[in-house]
Amino acid sequence: xxxxxxxxxxxxxxxxxxxxxxxxxxxxxxxxxxxxxxxxxxxxxxxxxxxxxxxxxxxxxxxxxxxxxxxxxxxxxxxxxxxxxxxxxxxxxxxxxxxxxxxxxxxxxxxxxxxxxxxxxxxxxxxxxxxxxxxxxxxxxxxxxxxxxxxxxxxxxxxxxxxxxxxxxxxxxxxxxxxxxxxxxxxxxxxxxxxxxxxxxxxxxxxxxxxxxxxxxxxxxxxxxxxxxxxxxxxxxxxxxxxxxxxxxxxxxxxxxxxxxxxxxxxxxxxxxxxxxxxxxxxxxxxxxxxxxxxxxxxxxxxxxxxxxxxxxxxxxxxxxxxxxxxxxxxxxxxxxxxxxxxxxxxxxxxxxxxxxxxxxxxxxxxxxxxxxxxxxxxxxxxxxxxxxxxxxxxxxxxxxxxxxxxxxxxxxxxxxxxxxxxxxxxxxxxxxxxxxx
Amino acid sequence: xxxxxxxxxxxxxxxxxxxxxxxxxxxxxxxxxxxxxxxxxxxxxxxxxxxxxxxxxxxxxxxxxxxxxxxxxxxxxxxxxxxxxxxxxxxxxxxxxxxxxxxxxxxxxxxxxxxxxxxxxxxxxxxxxxxxxxxxxxxxxxxxxxxxxxxxxxxxxxxxxxxxxxxxxxxxxxxxxxxxxxxxxxxxxxxxxxxxxxxxxxxxxxxxxxxxxxxxxxxxxxxxxxxxxxxxxxxxxxxxxxxxxxxxxxxxxxxxxxxxxxxxxxxxxxxxxxxxxxxxxxxxxxxxxxxxxxxxxxxxxxxxxxxxxxxxxxxxxxxxxxxxxxxxxxxxxxxxxxxxxxxxxxxxxxxxxxxxxxxxxxxxxxxxxxxxxxxxxxxxxxxxxxxxxxxxxxxxxxxxxxxxxxxxxxxxxxxxxxxxxxxxxxxxxxxxxxxxxxxxxxxxx
Numbered sequence: 105x106x107x108x109x110x111x112x113x114x115x116x117x118x119x120x121x122x123x124x125x126x127x128x129x130x131x132x133x134x135x136x137x138x139x140x141x142x143x144x145x146x147x148x149x150x151x152x153x154x155x156x157x158x159x160x161x162x163x164x165x166x167x168x169x170x171x172x173x174x175x176x177x178x179x180x181x182x183x184x185x186x187x188x189x190x191x192x193x194x195x196x197x198x199x200x201x202x203x204x205x206x207x208x209x210x211x212x213x214x215x216x217x218x219x220x221x222x223x224x225x226x227x228x229x230x231x232x233x234x235x236x237x238x239x240x241x242x243x244x245x246x247x248x249x250x251x252x253x254x255x256x257x258x259x260x261x262x263x264x265x266x267x268x269x270x271x272x273x274x275x276x277x278x279x280x281x282x283x284x285x286x287x288x289x290x291x292x293x294x295x296x297x298x299x300x301x302x303x304x305x306x307x308x309x310x311x312x313x314x315x316x317x318x319x320x321x322x323x324x325x326x327x328x329x330x331x332x333x334x335x336x337x338x339x340x341x342x343x344x345x346x347x348x349x350x351x352x353x354x355x356x357x358x359x360x361x362x363x364x365x366x367x368x369x370x371x372x373x374x375x376x377x378x379x380x381x382x383x384x385x386x387x388x389x390x391x392x393x394x395x396x397x398x399x400x401x402x403x404x405x406x407x408x409x410x411x412x413x414x415x416x417x418x419x420x421x422x423x424x425x426x427x428x429x430x431x432x433x434x435x436x437x438x439x440x441x442x443x444x445x446x447x448x449x450x451x452x453x454x455x456x457x458x459x460x461x462x463x464x465x466x467x468x469x470x471x472x473x474x475x476x477x478x479x480x481x482x483x484x485x486x487x488x489x490x491x492x493x494x495x496x497x498x499x500x501x502x503x504x505x506x507x508x509x510x511x512x513x514x515x516x517x518x519x520x521x522x523x524x525x526x527x528x529x530x531x532x533x534x535x536x537x538x539x540x541x542x
Numbered sequence: 543x544x545x546x547x548x549x550x551x552x553x554x555x556x557x558x559x560x561x562x563x564x565x566x567x568x569x570x571x572x573x574x575x576x577x578x579x580x581x582x583x584x585x586x587x588x589x590x591x592x593x594x595x596x597x598x599x600x601x602x603x604x605x606x607x608x609x610x611x612x613x614x615x616x617x618x619x620x621x622x623x624x625x626x627x628x629x630x631x632x633x634x635x636x637x638x639x640x641x642x643x644x645x646x647x648x649x650x651x652x653x654x655x656x657x658x659x660x661x662x663x664x665x666x667x668x669x670x671x672x673x674x675x676x677x678x679x680x681x682x683x684x685x686x687x688x689x690x691x692x693x694x695x696x697x698x699x700x701x702x703x704x705x706x707x708x709x710x711x712x713x714x715x716x717x718x719x720x721x722x723x724x725x726x727x728x729x730x731x732x733x734x735x736x737x738x739x740x741x742x743x744x745x746x747x748x749x750x751x752x753x754x755x756x757x758x759x760x761x762x763x764x765x766x767x768x769x770x771x772x773x774x775x776x777x778x779x780x781x782x783x784x785x786x787x788x789x790x791x792x793x794x795x796x797x798x799x800x801x802x803x804x805x806x807x808x809x810x811x812x813x814x815x816x817x818x819x820x821x822x823x824x825x826x827x828x829x830x831x832x833x834x835x836x837x838x839x840x841x842x843x844x845x846x847x848x849x850x851x852x853x854x855x856x857x858x859x860x861x862x863x864x865x866x867x868x869x870x871x872x873x874x875x876x877x878x879x880x881x882x883x884x885x886x887x888x889x890x891x892x893x894x895x896x897x898x899x900x901x902x903x904x905x906x907x908x909x910x911x912x913x914x915x916x917x918x919x920x921x922x923x924x925x926x927x928x929x930x931x932x933x934x935x936x937x938x939x940x941x942x943x944x945x946x947x948x949x950x951x952x953x954x955x956x957x958x959x960x961x962x963x964x965x966x967x968x969x970x971x972x973x974x975x976x977x978x979x980x981x982x983x984x985x986x987x
């Protein structure tokens with residue numbers, strides 16, 4: 105069993121799996137159950153300022169996207185921050201932290217955009233012995249309209265300002281949670297860093313309408329015949345989150361800034377992928393909401409198994425390991441040539457590769473009368489679509505060694521060369537065309 | 543209850559009313575909406591799908607399953623019924639393991655096909671439960687067609703012809719339409735009078751008149767020539783009315799299994815049906831299985847199928863064989879009947895062991911006798927009285943690919959015609975295709 109202990113900006117937890125600030129972490133009861141199930145940490149559901157708490161709808165709060173067999177691929181929610189009194193949450197946080205001192209407990213906060221509000225709440229959180237705070241600059245619904253949540257997160261200057269207030273008013277580590285509802289995720293991350301954030305966490309949920317009720321002609325979830333956009337999360341958002349994590353991890357301005365990865369983490373593998381792209385730990389919500397807290401046990405055993413197989417002794421050996429391999433398109437090797445190869449022994453002859461290639465790609469798969477499918481190397485551009493749609497994973501990509509002739513182009517595979525030096529690139533010194541008159 | 547499973551002879555009422563109803567419930571009940579959705583999600587939506595190729599009626603199976611998966615089972619039903627108007631019955635009786643499901647690519651990957659038959663039933667049942675008939679007739683032509691036989695082939699032909707706008711009259715020898723669907727299939731495969739409900743639903747297309755108790759060639763009814771005088775075209779789909787003879791001593795002591803099955807299907811009270819304590823069924827096809835299983839379900843103490851060749855050569859599918867064995871039917875293979883003897887207290891069927899040689903099946907000297915109270919034969923059916931002016935081939939009406947017979951304006955399909963397996967689904971395909979050819983012929987005139 106590999107050592108999964110995690111130290112994230114000085115916050116220690118027995119494993120890197122935290123529950124994200126969300127419905128599963130709204131109450132002492134849930135959080136105790138989570139710790140008992142094995143979660144390394146939780147980010148307590150966002151607290152607001154003292155006073156009458158927010159009010160949630162009493163109709164459906166969630167919308168869903170299903171895959172086959174009603175497998176939950178994505179959930180959207182229109183729930184707000186905690187709707188329980190501040191003092192109740194603080195009392196419960198203190199009680200839980202006292203009983204589970206080895207687990208991470210970070211408190212998510214969202215208060216109005218003035219220093220006094222932040223100054224007021226931070227000491228109250230400190231008093232609970234919580235390990236840190238996470239600034240909720242991400243929530244895309246309900247609170248944004250009141251000048252909080254993603255309304256702050258979409259303006260880098262506000263992020264910097266609020267982060268600075270927080271850092272000036274508490275000793276606790278400060279994690280800034282970012283909204284993905286922005287065109288360039290690096291800007292808010294840079295702002296958080298400038299403001300002194302210890303880390304960023306991302307992504308928060310994505311603005312979304314999951315479905316439309318075709319009898320009532322209204323978005324779902326539907327409240328008394330009307331609907332509103334919610335925040336989208338779950339496995340469906342993972343690719344978006346991974347890219348945003350990688351962007352921050354490899355950006356000059358934010359390199360080295362600790363990242364807590366969030367967005368569709370469902371299995372140990374998802375977690376390892378986030379970590380490889382630079383996340384120091386991960387936060388999970390939808391998987392727990394779909395399957396219950398026990399899923400963490402698979403994450404723990406899976407990550408441990410993987411690390412044992414790889415001979416890794418610490419999760420830090422995974423963190424950021426794939427970051428150097430993330431590059432921009434123009435640096436990809438244009439002389440790297442692969443061809444799809446169908447393993448005939450494993451092929452079940454469903455023909456999906458053929459339909460995909462014939463109808464939507466490059467007509468590079470031949471179909472015999474006996475339903476034998478073979479790749480036409482002279483047509484195959486190696487797009488990988490056949491691999492993607494094959495239900496039994498029997499297609500692989502074979503790399504053509506240097507010197508071998510690509511039957512499609514008739515050219516031998518050459519040395520590494522990318523777009524920046526390509527003769528078709530007008531910006532390249534080797535440009536073969538005629539440049540427009542200056 | 544005066545009789546039990548151990549009562550000697552051939553007697554009714556061997557079981558309690560509860561046992562009768564439990565024994566004859568739907569053998570494969572309709573999937574629930576949830577089960578259908580889970581089953582539908584397993585379909586890969588194959589390109590040029592092998593299941594579709596394997597279906598004699600070429601139903602677009604991936605499409606109808608996708609329609610179920612996306613919450614439109616009635617659209618799925620229309621996809622099915624557009625190719626196979628008896629898709630409801632076929633969903634129940636098709637040997638799917640040798641047709642669509644046998645060729646499902648999931649067999650290759652997991653050995654467990656998509657449950658195509660069950661999904662087809664889900665779709666067609668949904669539509670039929672709603673009482674909707676999804677097809678309408680084209681503008682009326684002034685053409686009329688006589689269809690002989692209200693079985694799967696005749697019904698499929700009649701429906702397609704009516705849909706094309708022709709006037710159709712079905713002449714059927716029985717007192718009730720449906721053919722083998724009504725009289726020849728084990729009752730647990732299509733309980734609750736499904737066969738007659740399906741016919742009633744099919745006739746909603748309109749333009750079809752059904753005449754019962756009319757047999758081609760029977761004095762007082764009419765001949766093919768008579769029909770040709772009155773109609774623009776004739777489709778023959780009267781099935782096989784004769785049964786093969788055993789040609790052995792004591793043959794008269796046996797009953798055709800088809801008679802037993804028909805009587806059972808039409809019975810209002812199973813407790814009144816006499817059944818032997820020991821039942822022996824001679825044969826190895828679906829009819830043998832249906833008879834042997836139902837004998838057991840009616841309370842026979844033992845029910846034994848004796849087949850002359852090896853188990854692997856049985857025409858009954860593996861699924862059917864498993865069903866029989868699961869119902870505690872005994873199976874004896876490689877034994878051919880030699881004689882049926884009347885003995886004290888019942889019958890004895892004498893069998894000779896057989897072996898297959900290069901020259902064919904050979905009876906050995908090694909014989910044995912099985913005690914029996916009732917003996918059923920299920921060794922195949924014959925055309926019966928043939929309209930003599932029709933050319934035959936191999937004992938069946940000779941037809942070309944479109945179902946045309948040797949006589950002008952006469953088509954044939956289903957079990958009475960050559961070609962294809964004797965399956966409901968094949969009969970439907972042949973009836974449908976002949977109807978299309980008749981339509982071409984009539985409109986081309």
